[in-house]
Amino acid sequence: MDEYGPPRCPHDQIVMRDVPDAWECPHCGHQIEIEPAPMPAVFDGPDIEDYRRRRGV
Numbered sequence: 462m463d464e465y466g467p468p469r470c471p472h473d474q475i476v477m478r479d480v481p482d483a484w485e486c487p488h489c490g491h492q493i494e495i496e497p498a499p500m501p502a503v504f505d506g507p508d509i510e511d512y513r514r515r516r517g518v
């Protein structure tokens with residue numbers, strides 16, 4: 462019942478800490494790379510419309 466929060470080390474079940482671009486086990490140093498989160502496409506504002514008008518699209 463622990464689907465949220467940091468993962469646990471597969472070797473010793475220690476809760477892993479977050480380091481840049483990865484989870485790291487403070488006990489054995491095992492690392493799991495964190496996949497970059499997809500950037501949300503937010504183009505629902507007036508900016509893109511204004512951009513289109515300026516470009517004549």
Ligand SMILES: [Zn+2]
Pocket residue numbers: 470471472473474475486487488489490491
């Ligand atoms: Zn570990």
